[in-house]
Amino acid sequence: MYFDPRPKESKRDFYNREKELKEFMDSLSNPLTLILGVRRSGKTSLLLVGLNEAKLPYMIIDCRDLPINPSKKDVILAFERGFNEMVKKHRKIWESIKNYLKIIEGVKILGLGASFSWEKTSPSSIISEINNWARDHNTRVVIAFDEFQQIRGAKEILTLIAHTYDYKRNISIVLTGSEMGLLYDALRIDDPKAPLYGRYLYEIKLKNFTREQAIEFLLLGFHQHNIKPSKRILEYAVDRFNGIPGWLTFFGAEATRRKTLSKEIIDEIFEKASLQALEEIKNFLKLRMAAAKRYKTILKSIASGRTRWSEIKRSLEAQEGRKLPNATVTNLLKNLVKTSIIKEENGNYTFMDPIIENAAKKL
Numbered sequence: 001m002y003f004d005p006r007p008k009e010s011k012r013d014f015y016n017r018e019k020e021l022k023e024f025m026d027s028l029s030n031p032l033t034l035i036l037g038v039r040r041s042g043k044t045s046l047l048l049v050g051l052n053e054a055k056l057p058y059m060i061i062d063c064r065d066l067p068i069n070p071s072k073k074d075v076i077l078a079f080e081r082g083f084n085e086m087v088k089k090h091r092k093i094w095e096s097i098k099n100y101l102k103i104i105e106g107v108k109i110l111g112l113g114a115s116f117s118w119e120k121t122s123p124s125s126i127i128s129e130i131n132n133w134a135r136d137h138n139t140r141v142v143i144a145f146d147e148f149q150q151i152r153g154a155k156e157i158l159t160l161i162a163h164t165y166d167y168k169r170n171i172s173i174v175l176t177g178s179e180m181g182l183l184y185d186a187l188r189i190d191d192p193k194a195p196l197y198g199r200y201l202y203e204i205k206l207k208n209f210t211r212e213q214a215i216e217f218l219l220l221g222f223h224q225h226n227i228k229p230s231k232r233i234l235e236y237a238v239d240r241f242n243g244i245p246g247w248l249t250f251f252g253a254e255a256t257r258r259k260t261l262s263k264e265i266i267d268e269i270f271e272k273a274s275l276q277a278l279e280e281i282k283n284f285l286k287l288r289m290a291a292a293k294r295y296k297t298i299l300k301s302i303a304s305g306r307t308r309w310s311e312i313k314r315s316l317e318a319q320e321g322r323k324l325p326n327a328t329v330t331n332l333l334k335n336l337v338k339t340s341i342i343k344e345e346n347g348n349y350t351f352m353d354p355i356i357e358n359a360a361k362k363l
C-alpha cells in the first residue's frame with residue numbers, strides 16, 4: 001500500500017523507482033555504495049526493497065540509534081542486533097554461519113542468534129567470519145549503515161569499512177545519508193590521511209517526485225482505498241507537499257483516515273506535518289548547542305524571505321546587537337547547507353522542503 005507510513009519493503013508498494021532500484025542492485029557487486037537523498041526521499045525504502053529483491057543476506061545498522069561518538073560497546077551491540085535480525089530473516093543461513101561465528105572470541109551461540117561480548121569481541125572479527133562464510137557459500141553479504149553521518153565521530157568504523165573494502169571481497173557495504181554534506185565530511189574520501197582516501201564510491205541519488213509523478217502517486221494511492229479525488233484537489237495537495245515521497249505518504253495516510261478531502265483538510269494536514277517538522281528542527285538545534293541560537297536566526301530569516309547572504313548577516317547582527325565577521329556568517333551557512341536543510345544558489349539561500357520552511361516560521 002502506497003500510504004503505509006513505514007519504509008517500504010516490497011517492490012509492489014514502491015512507486016516509480018525502477019531505475020534507482022536497478023542501479024542499486026547492480027551496485028551491490030561493488031564494495032561500497034552510497035544512497036543519498038533529502039529526508040523522506042525514500043532511502044531506507046530503496047535499501048530494503050533492493051536488498052529483498054537481490055535476495056542476499058543483509059544486516060542493517062541504524063545509526064540513528066547510536067550516539068554521534070559511539071563507544072565500542074555501542075558498536076558491538078548494534079552489530080549484534082543487526083546480525084540477529086539477519087539470521088532471523090534468513091533462517092536457512094543460520095545452521096552454517098553459526099559455525100563460523102562460534103570461533104570468535106567472546107561470541108556465544110544461542111538457539112537462533114548470537115550474543116557478542118563488548119569486552120572481548122571485535123567488529124572486525126565478526127566481519128571477517130561473515131566474509132569467510134560468504135566466500136565458502138559463493139555469495140555476498142551486505143552490511144548497511146542507515147544514516148551513516150549520525151556516527152561521524154566513529155573513526156574506527158571508517159577504518160573497519162576501509163579494511164572491508166580492501167580485503168573482504170564477499171561483503172558489500174552500503175551507507176545512506178540525508179545530511180549529504182555531513183556524510184561526505186565523515187567519509188573524508190579526499191583526505192590522504194583518512195582511512196577511505198581515494199576509494200571509489202558508487203553513488204545513487206534519490207530525487208523527489210516530479211509534479212506529474214506526485215499527482216499520479218496520490219491518485220494510485222487513493223485508488224487503493226477506493227477514494228477518487230478530483231484532479232483539482234490532487235493538484236492543490238501537491239502544491240503544498242511538493243514531490244517529497246514521505247510527505248505525500250503522510251498526507252495520503254491522514255487523508256484516507258478522514259475519508260473526505262477538501263482544501264481545508266489539506267491545509268490542516270499541512271499544518272500537522274509542519275508541527276512534526278518543527279519538532280525535528282528543535283531536536284536538530286538542541287544538538288547544535290552553542291550555535292543553536294544563530295542557526296535559529298538564520299532559519300527564521302530565510303523562512304521570512306530574507307534569503308540573501310547580506311540579509312542573513314543583518315538578521316544575525318540585529319539578533320546579537322553587534323557586528324559579525326563575514327567568515328562567521330559564511331561558515332554558519334556552509335554548515336547548514338551540509339545538513340541539506342537549505343541549499344544555496346547564486347548567493348541565495350532557500351529551504352529544500354516547503355514543510356520545513358513553514359515550520360521554521362514557527363520557531
Ligand SMILES: Nc1ncnc2c1ncn2[C@@H]1O[C@H](COP(=O)(O)OP(=O)(O)OP(=O)(O)O)[C@@H](O)[C@H]1O
Pocket residue numbers: 002004005006007008013014015016017037038039040041042043044045046178245246247249
Ligand atoms: N517510491 C515510494 N513509493 C511509495 N512510498 C514511498 C516511496 N518512497 C518513500 N515512500 C514512503 O515515504 C516515507 C519515507 O520513506 P523512507 O523512510 O524510505 O525515506 P528516507 O529517505 O529513509 O527517510 P528518512 O530521511 O526520514 O530516513 C515512508 O513512509 C515510505 O513508505
Ligand SMILES: [Mg+2]
Pocket residue numbers: 043044045146
Ligand atoms: Mg531512512
